[in-house]
Amino acid sequence: MTEKLLNHLAEGPASAPPLLLGPSLGTSYALWDQVAPELSVGHRVVRWDLPGHGGSPAALISPGASVSDLADQVIALADALGVDRFAYAGVSLGGAVGLDLAVRHPERVSSLAVICSSAHFGGAEPWRERAERVRRDGLEWLLPSANARWFAGDFTVERLIRDHAEADPAAYAACCDALAAFDLRERLGEIGAPTLLIAGRQDPATPPAHLREIADAVPGAALVEIPGASHLAPAQCPEAVLTALRAHFGQGARRGMAVRREVLGDAHVDRAQARQTPFTARFQDFISRYAWGEIWTDPTLSRRERSMITLTALVAHGHYDELAMHVRAARRNGLTPEEIGAVLLQAAVYCGVPAANSAFATAQRVLAEEEDGAREG
Structure with missing residues (x-):
């Protein structure tokens, strides 16, 4: 694997339709551990790490980065894997990357799922302040609040907490810069890919209203709210997320069956x-x-x-x-x-x-x- 690419894990048959999975800030592709193996039965699943997270080099991102910069990294990964057109699902920052891809690269995205994310993340200033403090003090001060930010109740995933602690502070701060600058509200109507929004009803970071805003603006989009889920829904409520994604990404089989009947009788x-x-x-x-x-x-x-x-x-x-x-x-x-x-x-x-x-x-x-x-x- 070249250092110029995002670290990634590919699962499923090489001949199956590609499905790319994007992570949330502070996590690695382990966020998808309870979902990706099941999705890989019918898809070639490729889950990737943000720069400075998991196994991705921190050098892939710089201060003042944008979500489009991250989306370009995903396109570079897809190109390197020989993947022209793909379905995409992403959580939080990974979901914002999916929205950017669907707007700027509509010919590449066959269908889209945006999970516990937003078309804007509550204004630039809080993210700029977080980035500044992370650059100054590292990530330790954020760790005690990770569970409350990510999960509902007493639930936790130790692997994800460890990912948060081990992330590169400079790369994490640059991702905060990207979230600070992100606002795609005026372009949501341009998205033509079939789109599913998944909200965690107990998500304090991107509450259901944020996903509803996207659903109302993207033509034909659907919205699913998951009870008991907070910000990292694929980790806390994997079965509910899996059910929603299977129904959404299974549209190819249903569309294919309709065409098969039209052509063959x-x-x-x-x-x-x-x-x-x-x-x-x-x-x-x-x-x-x-x-x-x-x-x-x-x-x-x-x-x-x-x-x-x-x-x-x-x-x-x-x-x-x-x-x-x-x-x-x-x-x-x-x-x-x-x-x-x-x-x-x-x-x-x-x-x-x-x-x-x-x-x-x-x-x-x-x-x-x-x-x-x-x-x-």
């Missing part, structure tokens, strides 16, 4: 679902979420164009059962029999005559069945 999808077993369930979810929820919904290519590409690929690999299914799909996507024939003829040149011969036979059978069905109808 209800009858085919119903048969596939009826044949599903516990052994094949994750594969079926993978198809709906990735192939149909990510690839087929990408607006770069039309469905007609995707059908032509798919037909060619299936001919090239000799997948004639799948080819029959996608000839029907091509008709639903607007291709005429003549256009399907032209695609198969093109495939004959580049994939070979024997492959195209079998493909023409398959397509002719499907088109004849379609014609017979139309006459009977």
Whole structure:
């Protein structure tokens, strides 16, 4: 790992949709210990440390830093990992980073969850004062109040308290500078990514009103309030946070299933679902979420164009059962029999005559069945 990157931990299948998780000031990626492993079942989860926190170098941040500077570090991390578009969830300062990413890099953020955070953090002066004292006296004076600031009741997480104590004071103070300067209220309406706000009802730092303010300004945003949760909700109420995030980030699978039905038809999808077993369930979810929820919904290519590409690929690999299914799909996507024939003829040149011969036979059978069905109808 290069020193120029934020320290991070990646979990989950490399082929799964990426999900980046951002921490709160004073914590490390251990904040997500009770949530990230479960999310990694269906996502490639990458959780990262703030500069000077956990394993991230303090040199990555300087006095007078902004939230945008931190967001740029996240983009650099995503680029280094080969991640172009990602879902994002962040707590407090990590949530502010998510808002900044969604405003300045909308093409990178597929969906967003902002947890116990704000579009502004109560004015600049208290954060400037904290930064000044941390630079002068270190972090020791903040430690006795950490539990009251972070958790409700007698709850605590020793690992997070230790992270707070071990953070680099200069980097912590620079993060305070970023919070002091942060105010994104005027730009919240620009956020187009599906957005979920999660508030802890007992959070004194960013009470539910702060999350409600974001929810009211971001088009289509949803708000969940968690009883019994204070500022570090993923640590204190992990099941509630996990349930909300699963429902929000699972939209790809639901969207994918809708597209799958539009392209392949209800009858085919119903048969596939009826044949599903516990052994094949994750594969079926993978198809709906990735192939149909990510690839087929990408607006770069039309469905007609995707059908032509798919037909060619299936001919090239000799997948004639799948080819029959996608000839029907091509008709639903607007291709005429003549256009399907032209695609198969093109495939004959580049994939070979024997492959195209079998493909023409398959397509002719499907088109004849379609014609017979139309006459009977």
